[in-house]
Amino acid sequence: MPGQHPPRPIRSAFVRHVPLLPSFSQVQTGRRHRPHRRRPVAFRTPQGVARPPPVHADELKIDRPDLYWLRAYVAEYARRTPLPDEDLQRLLVAVTEVVTNAERHGAPPIVLRMWTDGARFDPAFVCEVADGGRWPPDAGFGLVPPRRSEAGTCGRFGLWAVRLLCSLVQIRTGPAGTVVRLRLALPPGFGDGG
Template identity: 30%
Template sequence: MADDAHGEAVTSLPIGGNLSELRERTRDFLTPAKLGERQEANFILAISEAANNVLDHARTPGVLVLRRYADRVVAEISDEAGTLTDPRAGMTAPEVGSRRGYGLWLMRQMCDEVEITSGPAGSTVRLVMRCD
């Protein structure tokens, strides 16, 4: 973990097959943040879902970058495949009975902000949770 030029704490974690370890390391990073218990649980679940999407859909290396500010925490989940290209993905709930499509919708329900970007370097899902 390091501090960047703006004074916030930042860490980078590889996305591999062990999402349990990724969740635990994320929880450790978030501990100093002033998140409520429910906020922390929702944020970790959203990050885990985004990381799982990297493993399921991108099938390329992925990385989680976490930033902790005084008033918010930010997670950027990136992959090299760039298959997630719709910035509005997850804006509406999946069809009733659908077996897939809940992940991005749930992220949008659990986080204060969700942004999807893509380009030549791949796709990134940026999640923001404001501190209490």
């Protein structure tokens, strides 16, 4: 099978979970993969500007988050899409965590945007939280769970848990601030008239 690519779901897993899985060529050749020897910065999402949200994206500026009303707002928008109820619950937990992080560790303004991406082969519900804060250069972006010694402290599971809840989490930070974009897969056929 040299030269062939793995099936699409497996390729997708490699893209979404880079720090946890070896590359397909490493699986074929049997070379060892030791992610624990790399510094977390090696796994960071590339810095830069994310593709801008579409003009039809729903936008909410957040001054002081009232998490109850924030979840109600997100749920009301998401219920207008074919997002399954189980994924809606995951979305609400993830959005709460990301907005809380933006308030605690980021800087104003905090803006929440939501839209559906009707890409033919990968339809998704997309939610992004942007703020004016920046991450330190060696931040791990929640790519690995906290150590046992950190687990007893307040927090530390936030972005790691968010990555487990969503189909894809993209984090970009730079001089203009930080954008955390959450994607949850929609049922096949959404957006292609099917």
